[in-house]
Amino acid sequence: PTAQAKNVAHQVKKLTLEDLREARDHLNIPIPDQDLEQTPFYHPGPDSPEVRYMLERRKALGGLIPERRVREYRLNTPELAFFEEFLAGSGGREISTTMAFVRMLTKLVRHPEVGKLVVPIVPDEARTFGMEGVISSVGIYSPKGQLYTPVDAGTVTVYRESETGQLLQEGINEAGAMCSFIAAGTAYANHGVPTIPFYIYYSMFGLQRVGDLVWAAADQRTKGFLLGATAGRTTLNGEGLQHEDGHSHVLALPVPNLLAYDPAFAYELAVILQDGLKRMYHDGEDIFYYITLMNENYVQPAMPEPLEATRQGILKGLYLFQKSELKKPKARVQLLGSGTILNEVIKAAQMLAEYNIAADVWSATSYKALYYEALETARHNRLHPGSKARLSYVAQCLNPTEGPIVAASDYMKALPDLLSGYLNRPIHSLGTDGFGRSETREALRDFFEVDARHVVLTALSALRGEGKVNVHTLSEAIQKLGLDPEREAPHKR
Numbered sequence: 183p184t185a186q187a188k189n190v191a192h193q194v195k196k197l198t199l200e201d202l203r204e205a206r207d208h209l210n211i212p213i214p215d216q217d218l219e220q221t222p223f224y225h226p227g228p229d230s231p232e233v234r235y236m237l238e239r240r241k242a243l244g245g246l247i248p249e250r251r252v253r254e255y256r257l258n259t260p261e262l263a264f265f266e267e268f269l270a271g272s273g274g275r276e277i278s279t280t281m282a283f284v285r286m287l288t289k290l291v292r293h294p295e296v297g298k299l300v301v302p303i304v305p306d307e308a309r310t311f312g313m314e315g316v317i318s319s320v321g322i323y324s325p326k327g328q329l330y331t332p333v334d335a336g337t338v339t340v341y342r343e344s345e346t347g348q349l350l351q352e353g354i355n356e357a358g359a360m361c362s363f364i365a366a367g368t369a370y371a372n373h374g375v376p377t378i379p380f381y382i383y384y385s386m387f388g389l390q391r392v393g394d395l396v397w398a399a400a401d402q403r404t405k406g407f408l409l410g411a412t413a414g415r416t417t418l419n420g421e422g423l424q425h426e427d428g429h430s431h432v433l434a435l436p437v438p439n440l441l442a443y444d445p446a447f448a449y450e451l452a453v454i455l456q457d458g459l460k461r462m463y464h465d466g467e468d469i470f471y472y473i474t475l476m477n478e479n480y481v482q483p484a485m486p487e488p489l490e491a492t493r494q495g496i497l498k499g500l501y502l503f504q505k506s507e508l509k510k511p512k513a514r515v516q517l518l519g520s521g522t523i524l525n526e527v528i529k530a531a532q533m534l535a536e537y538n539i540a541a542d543v544w545s546a547t548s549y550k551a552l553y554y555e556a557l558e559t560a561r562h563n564r565l566h567p568g569s570k571a572r573l574s575y576v577a578q579c580l581n582p583t584e585g586p587i588v589a590a591s592d593y594m595k596a597l598p599d600l601l602s603g604y605l606n607r608p609i610h611s612l613g614t615d616g617f618g619r620s621e622t623r624e625a626l627r628d629f630f631e632v633d634a635r636h637v638v639l640t641a642l643s644a645l646r647g648e649g650k651v652n653v654h655t656l657s658e659a660i661q662k663l664g665l666d667p668e669r670e671a672p673h674k675r
Contacts, residue, residue, distance in 0.1 A: 253374040272448065278480075281479075287380060288319060299377050301378060301380070317349060320349055321343065322343045322351045324347060327344060367379050383410065385412060385414075388410050389434055390429070414474070416623055416626035417478050419623045423618040430593075432594050441471050443471070444547060457497055474521060486503060495579075498548075499547055499555070506542050513645050515645065520545070522592060526637060529634035534642075552600075580605055587605070589611050594615050597613065614672075630672045635665060639665060642655065
């Protein structure tokens with residue numbers, strides 16, 4: 183019919199009698215002119231070729247109603263003790279969380295049950311992430327095997343391709359790698375094989391670059407781990423606005439079944455990975471994970487006691503990392519840090535002690551987890567007016583504490599601001615709104631005002647608002663810390 187070729191087709195809300203007549207004639211539907219005004223349904227009959235074909239196809243596909251069939255599986259995923267070495271800290275050695283993850287992955291591919299199901303996926307940057315050990319352990323999958331001699335032939339960490347390799351090396355192709363992630367992450371449903379994909383990429387090239395595919399992965403109930411390596415606006419120093427990610431955790435917010443974590447330490451990462459494996463591949467939950475990893479080396483501490491309370495806090499999104507032991511302080515503050523910026527918060531707590539201010543340090547591993555739990559609690563209270571009101575987890579943690587709350591991360595201020603209104607006092611947020619810059623980490627953290635000095639200033643300023651610090655102390659601190667009050671805001675530069 184001519185209507186099919188009209189540019190206004192999407193604006194047409196109903197068919198005229200002429201349109202119906204034209205469609206009838208074009209499709210050879212045996213309906214007489216006098217019946218067209220009633221727009222009757224036409225059935226070609228149960229023995230017609232069309233109906234027979236459709237019924238045969240539906241029978242071959244399992245029935246008239248499409249359904250998603252998932253065969254029962256329950257993997258014996260590793261217990262937390264499997265990652266015990268990472269819970270004990272790095273013994274004074276400085277390592278990055280990216281390096282810690284690669285070691286965890288190398289150990290996981292050797293696990294007797296889940297090891298053969300692990301599918302590491304990397305576009306282009308496997309060596310950048312220090313994954314030589316994984317390559318030499320499991321090999322790179324190639325349907326045609328190794329067709330060339332690699333430049334590192336003869337070394338321990340040779341670039342080895344194999345028809346039985348496990349790692350998918352996708353080249354500079356994040357979209358292709360994401361499709362591989364979806365294929366591996368849905369194999370439990372499509373093929374009855376619960377493969378476990380770990381897609382490791384530059385964090386900037388994930389949710390921003392292939393966000394629509396992440397949404398498709400969520401819709402298809404993909405399971406697995408997205409690892410945003412070399413993450414953080416100020417942590418991947420020297421790479422400028424094309425690489426420095428300060429917003430992927432904000433981009434992760436709209437995806438309902440995507441859990442998002444920004445761990446600072448190896449033991450936090452181990453807890454998240456172990457629990458994620460259990461929830462997805464033992465308990466069968468239709469969720470997947472986004473975890474940011476850093477390339478900054480620092481000492482990895484041991485998991486604080488009590489271990490179970492810390493584990494629960496890591497998974498829920500917040501736990502007390504360090505309580506101030508200052509005797510008879512003149513004031514107290516609560517400092518929240520995420521990812522590598524937690525180290526700046528720890529320094530800030532030490533600096534505040536010089537002002538006789540006690541600073542308790544909290545690790546905020548997931549603002550998304552805290553936000554969604556607070557939403558759920560508020561909803562429950564709305565719908566159950568006759569029951570005792572529940573308190574959100576973040577309020578349980580922070581409402582009983584004393585002093586202003588200051589939160590700093592390597593991401594946009596919008597993340598901690600999500601909790602505004604769910605606490606008994608405001609959050610003073612520090613973050614990295616704006617374009618990235620090619621500079622040193624120290625200079626970048628000063629530029630975006632997320633270093634220890636700006637955490638100290640924000641805490642002192644909040645205490646001044648409570649009348650516990652006078653304007654003279656605050657002005658003196660600005661000068662002593664070397665801060666420029668007239669400098670333009672980083673998101674405007």
